[in-house]
Amino acid sequence: METSSVFRLSPLIRITLLSLYVALTLPLPFLADFTNAPVPPGLLWVGISCGFVILYAVLTERVILNEEGIQVAYAAWVPKFFRKGWCLPWSEVQQLKPRTTGQGGIVYYFVSQDQKAYLLPMRIAGFARFVRTVQEKTGIDTTDVYPLSQPWMYLILLLFTLLMFLVDGWTILTAMTVS
Structure with a gap:
């Protein structure tokens, strides 16, 4: 019987990077609407969604070790x-x-x-x-x-990402109430 070990991307890294992506992109459609930007908010939502799926795909990386060798695979x-x-x-x-x-x-x-x-x-x-x-x-x-990278680096990045969500909330609320 062959034994294999599967190593997935660290959950801390996956959560941090996905959260950072959302924090960076979430306000864009609201700001586009607020500023009457030439790019419609709906198109931004489509682009942001596609980007999220692409990032998630990259983060499905897993490493498989068995008696024969090492393999890096994706979902x-x-x-x-x-x-x-x-x-x-x-x-x-x-x-x-x-x-x-x-x-x-x-x-x-x-x-x-x-x-x-x-x-x-x-x-x-x-x-x-x-x-x-x-x-x-x-x-x-x-x-x-x-x-x-050490885990503490991603914890700091996650902390700042959570702070960005607070700013995002304020930005979105302001864009929705002023327009």
């Missing part, structure tokens, strides 16, 4: 042309290579035998267990591999 309803995912057998993993990001963080790539690079998923729940499994299956030392 079945997400079109393959949009988010294809990837699969890499353990036997093909040559190394784990760090790269510095533009913001000064470090991301890691699996490098395969044919020198293709696969981004190590770093925003999943259970990251420490995930990295331990990668070390067990590949023999690569992962003791210095940490998530790109």
Whole structure:
């Protein structure tokens, strides 16, 4: 019997990013109506809804580890042309290579035998267990591999997002009562 582990995107990250999207876009149709903008509010609602679905699709990422290898996949309803995912057998993993990001963080790539690079998923729940499994299956030392963002960073972002909702409420109320 084959055992596999599924690691999903951290709920804190998913909730924070979806909330931030809503907080940033929710007032736009009300403001468009209030300012008589050339873009009709109905069109903005359609665009915001499409954007929400696209963001949600990206956030359905899951990492599947089994005896054969590692796979990054998305929900079945997400079109393959949009988010294809990837699969890499353990036997093909040559190394784990760090790269510095533009913001000064470090991301890691699996490098395969044919020198293709696969981004190590770093925003999943259970990251420490995930990295331990990668070390067990590949023999690569992962003791210095940490998530790109710490949970407290997303908690702060969520707090500020909730404050934005208060401002959004005031903005929407003002736009509706003045117009």
